[in-house]
Amino acid sequence: MTMPINKLFSIFALLFVCACGGARERPPRVDVSIADLRLAQAGVLEQTYAMTLRVQNPHNFEIVADGLSFSVETNGKLFARGVSNESLVIPRLGEAMVQVQAVSDTSRAIEQVMDLQSIALDGFRYRLIGRFFSGNQRFPFDYRGKIAITR
Numbered sequence: 001m002t003m004p005i006n007k008l009f010s011i012f013a014l015l016f017v018c019a020c021g022g023a024r025e026r027p028p029r030v031d032v033s034i035a036d037l038r039l040a041q042a043g044v045l046e047q048t049y050a051m052t053l054r055v056q057n058p059h060n061f062e063i064v065a066d067g068l069s070f071s072v073e074t075n076g077k078l079f080a081r082g083v084s085n086e087s088l089v090i091p092r093l094g095e096a097m098v099q100v101q102a103v104s105d106t107s108r109a110i111e112q113v114m115d116l117q118s119i120a121l122d123g124f125r126y127r128l129i130g131r132f133f134s135g136n137q138r139f140p141f142d143y144r145g146k147i148a149i150t151r
Contacts, residue, residue, distance in 0.1 A: 030063065030090065031056040032141040034072075034128055035097060047109060049080060049102045055132070057090040063134055064089050070130025070141075072102055074112055079126075080104035088132070123148045 036052040053070075057063055067085045071078060080102035090096045124147040132139040 027138050027140060028059055030132060030139045030141050031058060031143070032070075032128060032130070033143050033145070034126070040101065044106065046103055046105045049104065051082070051100050051102055053098050053100060053128075054095060055088070055090050055098060056095040057092060060092055062089060062092045063132070063139060065132040065134050065139070067133040068098070068100070068130055069133075070100070070102070070128060073127040073129070075125050077108070077111060079108050079112065090132075 033054050034051060035054040036050075038050045039047060040050040041048040065088045067083070068088075069083045070081070072080045072082075081104075082100050082102035084098070084100045086098065086100075088096055088098050126145050126147075128141070128143045128145075130141055132141070
């Protein structure tokens, strides 16, 4: 018993469509960097940092964000986290600045101080990871930077 070529082709076409239907398109990304970082409050158990983030929209459409969440890593270790529910309009092919706060606990700050020898040799590496929210849409970002320490 042989299966007609038309039925076999139809089965393969259906399988292909089903397989591709599960593949999701990656969400559009935004470019975010740290423009300013200041110690806002220092307590015994945690520190709060005031940060200014530069948000660049490389897309040909405006993004109306209604919040963001992020974390900051320094030299490969989690340093601080933050969230904001502030609204922000990032113009098409443009940029905007947003003020946020990040919180770190004392143990993470001490870990960084203890790693000063590595920082002196390799420089200070940092990473900003997070996402902006716009309704149900997410706009992820992942920025890495390095500050060279010269002697």
